[in-house]
Amino acid sequence: MLEIKKLYKHFVLSRTGQRGLGPIAENREMIRAVDGVSFTIDQGESFALVGESGCGKTTLARCVLRLLEPTAGQIFFMGKDFLALSGAELRRQRKRIQAVFQDPYGSLNPRMSIGKIVEEPLVIHHLGTHRERKEQVGELLHMVGLDDKQLNRYPEELSGGQRQRVALARALVTRPDLLVADEPVSSLDISIQAQIVNLLQTLEREFQLTLLFISHGLPIVRHLCDRVAVMCQGRIVELTKTREIFENPLHPYTRELLEGVPEPDPRIQRREAGQRKQRPPRAGSQSLGELEEVAKDHWVAGGIRGPWGFNLNF
Amino acid sequence: MSSVNIRKPLSFKTAQTEPRLSGSGGEFLLQVRHLRTIFQTEQGSLPAVDDVSFNVRRGETLGVVGESGCGKSVTGLSILRLVGPPGKIVQGEVLFQETNLRELSRSEMRKVRGRQIAMIFQEPMSALDPLMKIGVQMIEGMQEHLGYVRKSAWKQGVELLQRMGLPQAAACMNAYPHQLSGGMCQRVLIAMALACQPQLLIADEPATALDVRTQARILDLLRELKSEQSLTMLMISHDFGVIADVADWVAVMYAGQVVEYGPAEQIFYRPSHPYTQRLLASVAGIYSHVKQEYLPVVEGTVPDMGELPSGCRFHPRCPEAEADCRKIHPELFQIGEEGASHWVRCLKRENVRVKPHAE
Ligand SMILES: Nc1ncnc2c1ncn2[C@@H]1O[C@H](COP(=O)(O)OP(=O)(O)OP(=O)(O)O)[C@@H](O)[C@H]1O
Ligand SMILES: Nc1ncnc2c1ncn2[C@@H]1O[C@H](COP(=O)(O)OP(=O)(O)OP(=O)(O)O)[C@@H](O)[C@H]1O
Ligand code: SF4
Ligand SMILES: [Mg+2]
Ligand SMILES: [Mg+2]
Numbered sequence: 001m002l003e004i005k006k007l008y009k010h011f012v013l014s015r016t017g018q019r020g021l022g023p024i025a026e027n028r029e030m031i032r033a034v035d036g037v038s039f040t041i042d043q044g045e046s047f048a049l050v051g052e053s054g055c056g057k058t059t060l061a062r063c064v065l066r067l068l069e070p071t072a073g074q075i076f077f078m079g080k081d082f083l084a085l086s087g088a089e090l091r092r093q094r095k096r097i098q099a100v101f102q103d104p105y106g107s108l109n110p111r112m113s114i115g116k117i118v119e120e121p122l123v124i125h126h127l128g129t130h131r132e133r134k135e136q137v138g139e140l141l142h143m144v145g146l147d148d149k150q151l152n153r154y155p156e157e158l159s160g161g162q163r164q165r166v167a168l169a170r171a172l173v174t175r176p177d178l179l180v181a182d183e184p185v186s187s188l189d190i191s192i193q194a195q196i197v198n199l200l201q202t203l204e205r206e207f208q209l210t211l212l213f214i215s216h217g218l219p220i221v222r223h224l225c226d227r228v229a230v231m232c233q234g235r236i237v238e239l240t241k242t243r244e245i246f247e248n249p250l251h252p253y254t255r256e257l258l259e260g261v262p263e264p265d266p267r268i269q270r271r272e273a274g275q276r277k278q279r280p281p282r283a284g285s286q287s288l289g290e291l292e293e294v295a296k297d298h299w300v301a302g303g304i305r306g307p308w309g310f311n312l313n314f
Numbered sequence: 315m316s317s318v319n320i321r322k323p324l325s326f327k328t329a330q331t332e333p334r335l336s337g338s339g340g341e342f343l344l345q346v347r348h349l350r351t352i353f354q355t356e357q358g359s360l361p362a363v364d365d366v367s368f369n370v371r372r373g374e375t376l377g378v379v380g381e382s383g384c385g386k387s388v389t390g391l392s393i394l395r396l397v398g399p400p401g402k403i404v405q406g407e408v409l410f411q412e413t414n415l416r417e418l419s420r421s422e423m424r425k426v427r428g429r430q431i432a433m434i435f436q437e438p439m440s441a442l443d444p445l446m447k448i449g450v451q452m453i454e455g456m457q458e459h460l461g462y463v464r465k466s467a468w469k470q471g472v473e474l475l476q477r478m479g480l481p482q483a484a485a486c487m488n489a490y491p492h493q494l495s496g497g498m499c500q501r502v503l504i505a506m507a508l509a510c511q512p513q514l515l516i517a518d519e520p521a522t523a524l525d526v527r528t529q530a531r532i533l534d535l536l537r538e539l540k541s542e543q544s545l546t547m548l549m550i551s552h553d554f555g556v557i558a559d560v561a562d563w564v565a566v567m568y569a570g571q572v573v574e575y576g577p578a579e580q581i582f583y584r585p586s587h588p589y590t591q592r593l594l595a596s597v598a599g600i601y602s603h604v605k606q607e608y609l610p611v612v613e614g615t616v617p618d619m620g621e622l623p624s625g626c627r628f629h630p631r632c633p634e635a636e637a638d639c640r641k642i643h644p645e646l647f648q649i650g651e652e653g654a655s656h657w658v659r660c661l662k663r664e665n666v667r668v669k670p671h672a673e
Binding site: 011050051052053054057058102103104105106142145146147149150152153157158159160161162165183186187188189190191192193194195197198201216218219220222223246256257258259260261262263264265266267268269272273276277 | 353355379381386437493496497500501523527528529534552553558559578594596599601616618620
């Protein structure tokens with residue numbers, strides 16, 4: 001369904017007008033935000049992308065949506081070279097891909113009412129009659145747990161979580177084949193998070209919705225996603241089934257990333273906080289080589305030892 | 315990766331010029347009493363915060379949880395008087411060190427904001443000015459409140475960003491917000507809030523865009539500031555892991571009101587209000603390691619603030635609701651033994667009640 005091949009996105013920083021050195025890269029002139037990423041997502045699959053803050057997840061998502069021009073690499077959507085599309089064909093394919101962005105406020109037009117915002121994709125793509133559109137908008141707002149009374153409100157009149165759900169309703173209203181969701185539930189309360197997870201799971205089952213899900217919320221990833229890719233400094237370091245990643249993480253970075261999810265239990269957390277102090281600082285260097293299949297469907301970046309004790313990279 | 319020692323205490327120059335509010339503060343640093351904030355809209359006035367009361371002791375953390383849209387952010391903004399039109403604080407007192415913030419003049423309030431009470435806003439990327447360099451935004455507060463010259467403020471800014479675990483902190487100071495990732499922006503906001511060493515920190519979802527590792531680093535830093543400098547916090551979060559980690563007290567809000575309030579352990583292990591009980595069941599579902607077909611949720615939808623249900627606001631969704639619940643609006647009452655400090659707003663818990671709250 002979606003195939004990404006050796007995708008690179010480097011930001012070149014101009015030094016003009018900067019005091020001292022360019023942003024981020026102290027003595028480099030380039031940030032390798034996405035640095036040679038390849039993976040495929042099957043139809044109806046939900047695929048999670050996790051990783052430390054700043055590892056390039058959002059940048060990768062923006063490339064997939066063609067909001068950023070990748071430095072190099074290829075993206076195939078439904079077998080077509082997505083980066084080569086243009087004009088009517090591009091519009092046609094775009095309708096099938098929708099997105100929820102990390103910053104819901106920044107992505108909603110402040111001068112449009114909620115009803116208009118959710119309806120807009122249907123209008124752009126000439127879908128349905130006026131009445132059908134209104135019905136669909138109402139239904140979706142209901143599905144994400146919003147009241148129809150909120151139809152006439154404006155984004156700034158809503159709470160953070162309400163805005164996030166408006167963005168989600170807007171993305172789902174055209175019944176896309178692929179949903180790229182960057183932290184779509186992070187500012188929702190747990191009960192509504194559970195409701196959205198249930199909703200996405202239903203859409204996946206009934207409409208074969210494919211999902212590229214980016215999140216720091218590991219408990220949610222565990223429930224929702226079929227496979228997980230772990231990203232580190234612009235590369236994928238481990239890629240396997242969700243269960244495998246949580247129960248048998250092989251790459252040291254994955255272990256670091258997954259360990260110590262705060263539990264909803266004050267006594268455990270108090271003990272945990274004491275232990276955190278004793279934990280050694282993180283490993284400085286990571287092995288970021290090519291992915292190798294070390295067990296069936298379990299890919300790990302080269303240069304680490306498997307559980308059975310020999311170096312996989314010799 | 316940066317090799318900064320995160321356990322080093324924050325080194326600040328003590329500023330002599332800080333405006334002290336009258337009174338030494340007493341037991342409670344912050345007391346919110348019967349706060350009511352409304353929004354005037356076409357549908358009438360929406361009581362986003364309706365009769366909210368709580369106290370926070372110096373050096374303690376109050377966690378605020380509750381459904382999306384229940385008024386948590388507006389409560390935080392009301393304390394700092396940052397609710398703009400059509401919103402308005404219409405009732406109540408906000409006592410900070412025994413001074414009623416609602417009575418201060420604008421310029422007095424500006425001195426409190428950022429210096430003595432700082433806030434980390436929800437939605438980090440929108441809270442930063444897109445046209446200004448991170449560094450320039452960071453040093454503003456230090457220059458204004460602490461009288462730092464540009465150079466030392468800049469240096470302090472770099473140090474703070476390093477402690478937030480930002481790689482290449484010096485370079486980040488020269489970047490614009492769009493050049494940073496969501497989690498990096500969030501850490502910049504946390505650093506900005508801590509820059510002037512506030513006494514009270516209102517943190518609205520401060521760790522949502524962070525991975526577990528970075529989140530733990532921030533929580534450790536806050537814990538350290540709490541024990542070493544008696545930093546007092548109001549922590550608004552949906553993440554029950556974060557609340558369990560930092561909160562000493564928890565207030566559960568529903569439809570603009572506090573419905574349950576007590577010590578963290580009491581709320582987590584012995585929740586009393588039907589809403590809290592269901593919310594925690596949903597938390598247990600999400601945190602469970604077993605994959606479920608359907609996750610438990612609090613059934614029904616959040617009431618619209620414009621059309622609140624009669625009687626108890628939770629009654630349309632409450633499995634324990636009875637006829638009385640549709641008619642009588644319950645008060646927040648203390649339950650359990652005297653001194654247990656556990657308050658609940660529910661008619662069916664009144665058999666165990668002791669006395670009303672905030673008297
Ligand atoms: N427009 C840009 N110009 C320069 N650098 C950028 C730009 N956008 C992103 N970056 C850099 O690319 C890197 C990856 O950023 P990205 O937003 O993809 O991270 P992320 O994985 O989404 O992190 P988070 O979890 O914090 O959202 C960061 O170092 C960031 O500073
Ligand atoms: N400018 C405004 N005009 C009208 N109503 C508003 C305005 N700002 C907020 N509200 C309403 O006030 C209520 C409380 O909002 P608030 O932002 O405090 O929620 P919250 O508890 O922080 O939710 P979240 O967890 O989603 O951030 C919401 O129902 C919202 O719709
Ligand atoms: S007062 Fe009645 S409706 Fe309200 S929470 Fe208690 S039992 Fe439920
Ligand atoms: Mg991101
Ligand atoms: Mg909020």
